[in-house]
Structures are given as structure tokens and as C-alpha cells.
Amino acid sequence: MNASPENICPRCHNPLPPPAGGAPPICHVCLLDAALEAIDETEDTSSPFARPATGSQGNFGHFVLEEEIGHGGMSVVYRAREYESHRVVALKMLQLFLLRTPEMLRRFEVEVRAIANLDHPNIMPMYEVGQSEGIPYFSMKLAERGSLAKNMKAYRGSPRDAAMLVLKIARAVFYAHQRGVIHRDLKPGNILLDANGEPYVSDFGIAKFMDADSDAARHTTAIGTPNYLAPELVGGATGGITVAADIYGLGAILYELLTARPPATGKTPIDVIDNLSKGPPPPPRSLNPAVPRDLDTLCMKCLAHNPADRYGSAAELADDLDNFLAGRSVTASPPSLAGQLWRLCRRQPLISSLAAGIIILLAAIAVGGVRSAFSIAAQRDRALRAEGAAQEQLYNSLLMQIRLGRQTGKAGHRFDGLDVLRQAAAIRITDELRNEAAALLALTDIRVERTLNARPSQAYAIAFAPSLEYYAVCTANREVSLRSTADNSEIARFPGTGQSIISLAEFSPDGRHTASRHYSGHIRVWDAHERRLAFELENRTPRNRPYMSSRFWFGCAFSHDGKTAAIELPEGGYTLHDMRDAGRETARLVLPHGPLALAFDPSDKRLAVSNRSTSNAEIRDIATGKILHAFQHPARVISLAWDPDGAHLAVACLDTNIYLWNTATGKCDRVLGGHRDRVHHLAYSPNGRILASTSVDKTVVLWDPERGTRLVTLSGHGDEPVLRFSNDGTRLATGDFSATVSILEIATGDDVCQTLTPPGNTNMSVITAGVDFSPDSRWLVTSTREAIHLWNLQRNRLAAILRPGPETETSALFTPDGRSMLVASRNTGLARYPFDTTAEANPLGEPSMLMTEKGFTLSDFGFSTQHAILTRRSATRRNTYGIALLWPIAPGAGEPRRIQVQTEAWDAAISPDGRTLVTTCAAQGDLPDSKRLQLWNVETGTQIAELEGGQGGLVRFTPDGKRILSSSRGKRGFRIWDFQSLKPVSNAPDIPGLFAYNLSADGRYLCVPVQRDIWLYQGVNYETPVIKLTPSGGPSQIPKMAFNHDGRLLAIHESDGVVHLWNLRNLRASLAKYNLDWSDPAQ
Structure with missing residues (x-):
């Protein structure tokens, strides 16, 4: 419609806006020209904010601009402070180069008009509208956390949180619809979050008023962001735009929260629009299996290609989201097969005609129908395989991202890694993912x-x-x-x-x-x-x-x-x-x-x-x-x-x-x-x-x-x-x-793994009796070549250092009743230290020497409660035998028993019934016949049998006494022997070159180092690997290990004396949050 002469500016001949309140209309173009001429007359035109406006105390009117926090094609937003009140606000103003563009001015007016008429707790409130130096602006509440687009990660692991967020947005959009405002550009970037995560709908720059056509809408085509654009908006036709466009935008936001991608994608905007016109996006569950089925259906209803198939209003969408959150059934449901076929026929008449012809042909030719059925099945299988391959590729990519990320030492390596872990776990649960989770949970992080x-x-x-x-x-x-x-x-x-x-x-x-x-x-x-x-x-x-x-x-x-x-x-x-x-x-x-x-x-x-x-x-x-x-x-x-x-x-x-x-x-x-x-x-x-x-x-x-x-x-x-x-x-x-x-x-990671470090740099740990828990698990003792360290596990601090003598091999163990600690040194003999279990600081009393004979070290008690076992090795041809000494633990329980065993005796274990002793050899001398695992009758001291292995390794009985476990430096580093037949079991883990290992007190777990990592095994013969433990300090160096009495704690004693204390109970509880806990047949 042509404007009448009275509605034309006599100066520039542009249309005048309608009069307001009886006042004569003012031409916006002439007003801006005057403002720009005033700006041009200033001394410095490089920036309109270079000096305060006349009569004000800020650098933009009565505002102090602090920093730019966002900008778009039309406007720029600053974090600003009102000079008098010191209130911090978001200040939005038209970009300077658009001040002479009537189209942009009209859009800015549209946004001001839209926000001014909306008062809802989830719509960004506007504080003030005005102009400064000819530049129109308005101020509004500052959203401290920025846009939803910058905070998407916080919702990807929780579909329920995503649904709750969109529910609040939908209520706000419905409120706007009731007042005649259609947003038309709903996307994550236009949803702002305050410090508490509360959402606000913002940026009504291209909003449409249902009560009257807006010039800004009428003269613009394909306004909005293509990735989130409703299909009916692609052509730019505004005459038929309804609230359904905003329903699609709400669905697009929910879709990206659930899948980490917008509904329409492409390398260029043209590709995006082309993909948008082809039909709805893939369902969220196909990209993220963790999405509940009802929420998937609800989301796809919002994104229906035909506006009539979407929710009738934003309120209906909000109610359905509320149904989902409350556990009620949702009203959204996928169309029936007949409905889907009918819509396909309407969208693709040519393809539908061909399909009808094929169906008629198949009905006439039965054989052809069977062949087509097989072909369809084959195509389906190929599609499933392709989907599986894509999922596998995504899983491998996520796993590699976790693995590389935790090795950077940069902030976020734990926080971000666990976020990626959730995505990978939603695809598949694997042992390697569990191992990465354990490593992540042991890290310290900051953000x-x-x-x-x-x-x-x-x-x-x-x-x-x-x-x-x-x-x-x-x-x-x-x-x-x-x-x-x-x-x-x-x-x-x-x-x-x-x-x-x-x-x-x-x-x-x-x-x-x-x-x-x-x-x-x-x-x-x-x-x-x-x-x-x-x-x-x-x-x-x-x-x-x-x-x-x-x-x-x-x-x-x-x-x-x-x-x-x-x-x-x-x-x-x-x-x-x-x-x-x-x-x-x-x-x-x-x-x-x-x-x-x-x-x-x-x-x-x-x-x-x-x-x-x-x-x-x-x-x-x-x-x-x-x-x-x-x-x-x-x-x-x-x-x-x-x-x-x-x-x-x-x-x-x-x-x-x-x-x-x-x-x-x-x-x-x-x-x-x-x-x-x-x-x-x-x-x-x-x-x-x-x-x-x-x-x-x-x-x-x-x-x-x-x-x-x-x-x-x-x-x-x-x-x-x-x-x-x-x-x-x-x-x-x-x-x-x-x-x-x-x-x-x-x-x-302290609740999962703590690190204890002894002072100094000369803490070479020992193999036998290198680490032990007190029976009440409040104390830990570790042995090195020159000192013994006692750790208070209640405070995670070093409580005492013992130096039995000149640098040599030491060993220390708690007695089963926890009232004493035995300390052996090759240079000084065997000493008993009274141990006060109620002490808070140093619980050790004055020692008493039990034996001054040199050359002995302690072996772990294993499951013996009667005797401490000491071994002495002789690596010369003159001394052709070693000694195993069974020392009664209880004071006054008799004399120690000496058993003559093989030369270079290294470690020893006694069967639970106390009748059989097994010894290993150091394998450091020149007597090859001594490099065997040997069994001895405790009562008579005679040799029962000799088995392969045991060179420089350890030996243990299982708690039931049915099997013997041994380690060795050879190719078959670890073996499990059946005690009755004295034959190796067939399915034991094959670990070459193994020095140290240990069993939990109940025999449930076997702990071994494998290629500098710590592994737990379980099963009848410990054939099943459970988890790999990697401490935050990196791979282990020739570690020794011990479980506490209930298997809750596992201490890993490194070769440099550092101790990694794993809390397996807490670890399993943390893994369970990601569905990554392991199954335990013994439970």
C-alpha cells in the first residue's frame, strides 16, 4: 500500500511511523542523520564511546561499559554498570554502521516493543530504553553464565535436566504467544542463564506480532539461524507463520541438548537448508541411546515437518514435558504406519506411485516378492552394520579422547574426561572404559x-x-x-x-x-x-x-x-x-x-x-x-x-x-x-x-x-x-x-587413591614383606633397604621412621593381633616393637631383640597365625643350604623351628593347616639346582617335592589351601599349582617376568603388576581380569602390594618408596555411577 502524502517525510521522502499519543510523527532517518552529523563534529570519531556524553558520568550516557559480551548481525551487547546505582546490566545497542539503515532500526524497535510487553520470570526483563549520542539502546538483566550454547555440556549427561530446562522455556514462550508475539529465532544462543542456571528467553529482534504484520518481518526472507529454522520459514513466507515455528525451535533446543548437535546440519547454509527440506532429523535415540523413549518421541513431535503434526501450543509441549518428568505417559506418539504412508505419498507423489506399482507387481509375481523381501532384509542388515560401525568409530574416538586428555595435566582432564566417559558408556560398557574411568577418578582437577x-x-x-x-x-x-x-x-x-x-x-x-x-x-x-x-x-x-x-x-x-x-x-x-x-x-x-x-x-x-x-x-x-x-x-x-x-x-x-x-x-x-x-x-x-x-x-x-x-x-x-x-x-x-x-x-582422587611419599631420595623398596596393614587398618608399614616407614592412615601422614642398622635389606610385619610389629634386618636380626593401637601419634614402644643372628628377612604371614617365617640364603658353594625359621608369634609359645632348605632361600609360605612349607630361591648364585620351588614337611623337615619356577619370586597358598601361587623371573613368570596333584592349572593368567603379587585375605582378588600397570584378577584360578589401576603419578615401577584384612584397601609400594593407597570400595561406588562397576561372583 502506498503511503499518503501526510505520511511521507517532507525532507527525505521516507514513510513516517504512525503517530503515538497524539504527538506528530518523527522521521527516524532524519533523526539518525542529525545524530550522526553531531558525532561527525566531535574531535575523535574513531569510537562513539571514546569520551563520556555531556552531562553524564559514564562512557556511554549514564553507563560505564566494562566489556563486550556478545554481538550479532544487528546489535552488540556490553556488560555495563549504571553510574549512579552501580547496578550491573546487559546493555544492547544497535551497531554503529547500521544507524542509517531503516530496516535495522525497525527491527530494533520490534525487539523493544516485544520485550516491553512481556513480564515473565523466564523472559529476559528490560530495565530502560533510550538513546545516547544518537545510538538507540536498551538495558536488561545480566545473565552471568552466558548463553545456553556455552553451557550445553552441563545437560548432555542428564536428559531429565534437559527436559526441565525446556519446560521452563516453553512456559515462557507460551506466555509470549498469549500476548501476540512469535519469537521465530529460538536457539541455544538466544537462551541466557543466570548464576543459578535459570533460563531466560532473549533476542526478540525478528519477532512477529500476530495482531499486525511487521515491516521487519514482511520484507525479510529466511530470517533466523538455518540450523534451528522451522521448515516453513525457509521460503521466507510470513503470511502463514504461526506458533508452530516456535514449537519447532523448542524442539530444536531439546534435540541439541540430547544429541550435542542441531537438527539440521551441513557444511554451508545452503546445505543446511537443503537437508532441512528433506525431512525430520534422525531420532535422538539413534545418536544417544541414553535418551528415554518418551522424551525421544516428544522431541520428534516438535520437529515434525508438517506444522499441523506438531504440538498445538507451547503449553501442550510444557504439559507433556511435565508428564515425562513425573513418570506419566506422554501424549505424543509416533503416527501409525498408515499415517506415515499417507504423509509420504503427499510429500513424494512420484516415489509413492512407483512404490504402488512395485507392490502391485510383487502381488502378481510371488517369486519376485520373495526375492525383494530378501533384498530388503539384506539392506536392513547393511544399514544396521553401518550404524554399528559408526557407533564403534564414535566409541573409539571418545575412548582416545579420554586417554589423551588425562595425560595432558591441564585443567579439565578429569572433569571433561568424565563427561566424555558418560557418552562412551552410553554406547558400550567395556573393560578398557572401566580402566580409563579408574585412572580419571584418581586425578586431581581444577576448573x-x-x-x-x-x-x-x-x-x-x-x-x-x-x-x-x-x-x-x-x-x-x-x-x-x-x-x-x-x-x-x-x-x-x-x-x-x-x-x-x-x-x-x-x-x-x-x-x-x-x-x-x-x-x-x-x-x-x-x-x-x-x-x-x-x-x-x-x-x-x-x-x-x-x-x-x-x-x-x-x-x-x-x-x-x-x-x-x-x-x-x-x-x-x-x-x-x-x-x-x-x-x-x-x-x-x-x-x-x-x-x-x-x-x-x-x-x-x-x-x-x-x-x-x-x-x-x-x-x-x-x-x-x-x-x-x-x-x-x-x-x-x-x-x-x-x-x-x-x-x-x-x-x-x-x-x-x-x-x-x-x-x-x-x-x-x-x-x-x-x-x-x-x-x-x-x-x-x-x-x-x-x-x-x-x-x-x-x-x-x-x-x-x-x-x-x-x-x-x-x-x-x-x-x-x-x-x-x-x-x-x-x-x-x-x-x-x-x-x-x-x-x-x-x-x-583422594577418596579413591591417595599417595604417601617418604622423605629423601634413597628409598629403594624390598620384595619380601615390603608392605603390610595393621589388623585394624589404621596403620601401614613399608620397608626399604635403609629404613622402615610407619604411616598413620587416619591422617595420611608419616608417623615414624625406623633405621634398624646399616643399609641393608629390611622387612617388617604386624602380628595378627596387632599388638606388636616384627622388624627384621640382615645386619641386626629380629626385633619386636610393642604397638599401642590406641595411640594417635607414634604407637611404637621400645623394641626387644628376639634374635641377633644375621642374614634373615621376613616373609609375609600369608594365612599363618602361629608363626612368623624368616629365610636366610647362602649363595656360595661352601654353604650348600639355606634356612627357613618358623618363629612362634605369641610370646612364650615355644622355641623357633629351623628347617634346612635350598641354597639362596628367598621367600616362604606355610599351608593353612601348618603342615607344609614352600620356599623360593633368589637365583643369584651359581648353583642351578637350587633354582626351584621346593615343598617341605614342617614336622620332619624333609623335602616333599620340587617344582619349576620360583626364581627370585614369591610364593603363597590360597586361603583354602588347595592351590599354590608362585612368581618367577622366567618366561612363565606366574603359575598356579594344584596342591593335591602338584600340577599347574591350565587357565591361570600368563604373566612373564613377574616378581611381586599378593592375594586378598579372602582369596577373592589377585593383584599383580603387568607391564608397569596394576591389575586385579578374580575367578577360581584368577583367570578373569577385573580392572587396571593407574595412579595419577603414572605407571608403577616394580611395585609390591598388600590388601587390608577386608579387601577394602590396596597398598601399592613403588620401588622408590612411594605408596599408592587405593580404596577399592569407594572406587567401585564411583564406577557404579557410570554403570562401570565389575561383577563379583563372590558377592
């Missing part, structure tokens, strides 16, 4: 949990409480604000001195106190619990700026008991203050000038002090100020951190390294290297098993401080020295030199 808009800009200091539930931050008006981490609400506000705040101190360990340092020279210590000033110091203005930035203040520390504060002096040194007496100064120590880093040890008896202008770090006695240890470094020291036991002090240096000092010996136990630039902050996890570091290289690294290895690295974070663990060790707060700070999530 960003959320970001917090904590401060106006990076220039404001911040400090987190240990709980991470609240934090202190400096404000623009030079005060300190105490805020909640959960919702950023202010808890309390502490006044300033009128001058700027230089820095904040870290919170005290109990989260009660922090301190602010002011340019006025004041230091104010705040009580966050009582929300008041605890005490104030004056004339403490720093003489110079500390290294890096004055905002990061390590020169104030609080004791763990909350009684004392240590605060640096401007002229050098520090003072101690009584927190219970209004900060009364109790001590003053003057040191050379320079900014300090201070840290109390966990006992509050020692203070670590470093001058950051030097390379020194010291440990001083709190009471006397005396230097206990002094540590020299090759570069300046930045920060300090004590481990929770006070056994080590971690020191961060400018040379990019971290030095771990033993506070008992004063020696450096470890140097952690891996950062590419200077390290500026350190923090131990509450249990001390993780040391976190940040660096100028913008990485957060988690270390195993005991082993000195890097666990995982998160890139792109942590270049600001803000670092704090939560009290439970599952989260870590860090800064990134921006207005936001990050809360990082940490997952460890």
Missing part, C-alpha cells in the same frame, strides 16, 4: 566454578575469609566493605581515614580478623565477626612501595589461635600485638629495612619472616625472636606458606621456583619448578596434600608437595596474588587483575 563481580576495578584490594563465604574489599569512597560471596550483598562497612587504602591483609585462619593499611599511616585491624574496629596503629606509612604492588600485603599475619598479630614496621622489622587486649604491643623486633612477608606456623610458636628486598627467609621463635633456621635463595623471596603440620615451609621466589624447606632439619627437601615467570603467592590445602601457586605467567598450579610433582595446571588465571583455599579444600579463590575474581572448584 572455574563461577566468577564474582567483587569490586569496581582491579585497583581495589580484596581479601577472602577461609570459608570463602565472605570477603573484604576496598570501595571507591576509601572504606572497607565486608560482602557475602553468595550474592555480593554487603554485610558490614568499615570506615576509612579519609585517605586511600593501600592494601588489605589476608584474613586470620579463623576468618575473624583482617587489616587495612592506609596512606595516612594508619593500620586498622577489623573484627569481621563482631563487625567493629579491633585496634588501630598510627605512623605506619611504608617508606617505599613493596615489590610488585602495594595492594598485596604479606606484612601482616594472624596466629591460628587468634591471640596474636604480627605487623611489619615501616623502618624494618615487626611488632607483635595481643588481640585479646585491644592490640597491645607485646614485642618489637627491628630488622634491616625492607617489606616483609610474615607467616605463623600451625603451633603459633614460630614465625616465618622474609625480607622481600633480599633472598633470605628465616624461622624465628615467637617468644624470644631467636633465629631457628635461615634459608638462602638464588633470588628475592615473595611469599611464604606453612604446611598444616608445620613440617615444611614453602617459599616463592623471583626465579620462578618454589622451595620446600624441612623445618626440622633446615634442609631443602624439594624444589618445585614449572612456572614460566615469577611465583607470587602460595597456599596449602587444609589437609596439606595440595600446594597451590600463582604466577605472573597467568597460571594456577596445584602441586603434590610431598612428591614434588605437578598435579594440574589452570591457564589464564591467577596473575594477581590473591589466593585462598576454602576450609574444606574443595574451592580456591583467586584474582585476575580485573573487576572480577574467580572461585575455582577442585576435585581430588
